[in-house]
Amino acid sequence: MPDLSIKPAIIADTLAEEIIRGDLVQGARLAQDHIAARFQCSHVPVREALQRLVQMELATAIPRKGVRVFKLSDQDHDEILEMRLSLEPLALRRAVTRATSQDYANMEVFRHACDKADDAISWERANRLFHLAILQPCDRPRLLSQIEQLQRLSAIRFHTRWKTTWSRTSDADHSAILKAIKRADEKAACAILVRHLSRG
Amino acid sequence: MPDLSIKPAIIADTLAEEIIRGDLVQGARLAQDHIAARFQCSHVPVREALQRLVQMELATAIPRKGVRVFKLSDQDHDEILEMRLSLEPLALRRAVTRATSQDYANMEVFRHACDKADDAISWERANRLFHLAILQPCDRPRLLSQIEQLQRLSAIRFHTRWKTTWSRTSDADHSAILKAIKRADEKAACAILVRHLSRG
């Protein structure tokens, strides 16, 4: 969770969500003055916000030429998937052995939110939170935040591709993963997760 | 490679190296005015430089309280090693199948630099470049930069622990890895790398 007491954090947070959703089109220019006017501040905090977006890989900066919304190529997507397939099982194995009933409850919340979602945007958000929730108990902060970043990038792709054709479905994989986690079956949980992500 | 035409990049780059080497002690305060005076600029570019350090995980920021040099715990080290053991083989497998003779030559340069190094700092630098060089041909930019970050953090630990007791040695693992890469033996290359990293 970013700190929202500081302007750059607020601005970066807002823009990040818009980029993920596809409200800001890939390659679009992010001009300092324009954003400053929108958030009613000078462009100094905007510069810091843009830097945060660059660090999240949601934007690309070219010195003295400005920053643009990140363009996600097919090759980027392959790489991201590969990294997720490597890191998420790593986190999941640890999470399975450490999860408490409180953690289970938390996972269920987002599984439910996925199934109940009735538009692509809210489904994707819930999905992302679910996939993070099942890994949360792993107790590896930097592993989690790296995965979170990859999941955000995956979300961009989802929105650009299936935003319009999305339709509500109950996700069988999600419940299967949850069941495996609850019976502390790392092997099964990881296997299903890997299959689930590969289909993405 | 960071762009050095812009002040925040220059400042961040310099401070990063100092943090890695341990010149800046863990937990030490990074005050804007002080750094601004040192680099003869206002504190606006300093703020951006500090943000970059935070993004590299070389520093920790607390809003309205300032930023301090990152403190690396034993648990952090475990996590970093775990991630490296997961990501570096992933990169290495791809690198092995893609490496050209030009790449081999590049790897040799840094292997040599390691063996020739006669102080801990230059050895560590060469070592880091070697470990990156063997993965470079993988053609996965974000995987590489993530690994680079983890290697930087490993370097901090090296310097805090073995800076004083370091003595020159020829690294058998390094040449074994290179040989395996040159005969396109992914399995062996990964196995040696994993063992090599685990001994840390």
Place this chain on the structure above:
DNA sequence: ATCTACATTTTTATAGATAAAAGTGAAGCC
């Protein structure tokens, strides 16, 4: 009509000034 050179405009990068929050320390009180 197209290209080049130059002037104009726009945008980024940095400086300097100001506001606001946090830290510091001394005086007074229990």
Place this chain on the structure above:
DNA sequence: GGCTTCACTTTTATCTATAAAAATGTAGAT
């Protein structure tokens, strides 16, 4: 003596202004 309060200092966060670089558009030449 130790604790609290309040003024003072320091430091962070933000704004406004300026410098510098890039983009844009126009006029003139071929």
